[in-house]
Amino acid sequence: MITEEIKLKVRDIVGSENVLESSVDCFGYSYDSSFVPMSADNVPDLVVIPSTTEEIAAVMAIAHEHSIPVTPRGTASGRTGGCIPVQGGISLALHRMTKIIELDERNMMITVEAGVRTVDVYNFCAEKDLFFPPDPASWKYSTIGGNVGENAGGMRAVKYGVTSNYVMGLEVVLADGSIINTGGKAIKNVTGYNLTQLFTGSEGTLGVITKAILRLIPMPKVRNTMQLMFPSLDNACNTIHKMLMSGAVPAAAELMDRISLQAVARHRKLDINPSIEACVVVEIDGESNEDLQKQAAKIDMIANEFEVAEVRIAASQQEVDEIWAIRRGLSSAIGAMAPNRLGEDISVPRDAFPKTVRLIRKIAEKYNLTIAVYGHAGDGNIHPSVLCDLSKPGEEHKVHAAVDEIFDAALSVGGTLSGEHGIGITKRPHIAKALGESGINALKMVKQAFDPKGILNPGKVW
């Protein structure tokens, strides 16, 4: 219960224009990009839109004193309901904290506020020939705070890693309103526990990230894209394995199965041979065109060993854009195939990719559902998309049963429930089978240490 007196204090801190109170205004903060249906139960009592760390600290101190739930929010592109305020209270929306504080070229690091969009960090650095690689497909709108909160991955993870590989330090407001700084610009740093990595991927449950120091690398001088079409899914995966073992490590190796390709073909009015079982989009980068040509020739040779049907090496930026448009437009193309769609995110050892896809196909058959499969095959991260019509009686139950089996399939091949989208609400019922009771108890002990009153993003992860 947030009393008028508390609301007054919060308005004093951030300014009344930065506090939303009406249920209509607050409704917009009750959902994200996940499958979680909109519900009046998830509407926050108050939306607070701070501009500084000090404002956040003061709001947290009040929330702590009165045991009010606080759910941090970037731009709600999350896929697991992470920023949905399931217990009401305050939705703390960080999208106005968009300052790029410092670009330190000599140390190759950038310090930004949590609400800066991923694409803005990329573009800002690119102007100085510096490269911030993490690139979730949502990068045009997802924030750095959200990316750190979820430890977001993306297309280039196969060569460059995920967000956590680039987070050097954080400024964090803790549950009681105190401000701490973790890590920093020193490249080697073993002073105390590695809190930077603990907060990364903590889904807003341990602290509010207000600033991040991010590591950069030199921008590759040249890039190109290849599109490989295979009549066999196994051979598409075999090509990726051999590519990685050969040292021709692509920046990205994305795989789309037949159903995904058909969705794109329909959506973009493309002519794709129906015998094609898998399309692999490969990005290569390097220091010179000669270097690129060598990599492309090696990949071409390997793909031919595995009976590739068609190899396209982009000959112009327009062709690069055309190939990537297929992959980047996949989400909307698949979404257009059915009234509803549940996009999942499992992660398996790379060599289990084809086996997992086959298991998913069996599950689709068992439940008579269409499941499109695509993903970051270079790092074993699969996104099965269950197409459905929730207005049909029994459909929702069927979809959840199928997803349950998809998680079992991932675990059975040595994989896990999420590669990049986190647990949030949607995977919360399943986490016990991945971590076991003692694993969950360990998470609870960490939570208890940072947030003994349980006010930060309650109802998530376990």
Ligand SMILES: Cc1cc2nc3c(=O)[nH]c(=O)nc-3n(C[C@H](O)[C@H](O)[C@H](O)COP(=O)(O)OP(=O)(O)OC[C@H]3O[C@@H](n4cnc5c(N)ncnc54)[C@H](O)[C@@H]3O)c2cc1C
């Ligand atoms: C079309 C589409 C494509 C996507 N592609 C990818 C992809 O390729 N790879 C990938 O990894 N993800 C992807 N995502 C998922 C999503 O974009 C990422 O999880 C993203 O990092 C979330 O950022 P956000 O700013 O929207 O965070 P939100 O959704 O607002 O929040 C996500 C979580 O982070 C917490 N959080 C947010 N800000 C803070 C903060 N400042 N401090 C503490 N906690 C915070 C929230 O409480 C919540 O738990 C995709 C989503 C969509 C819709």
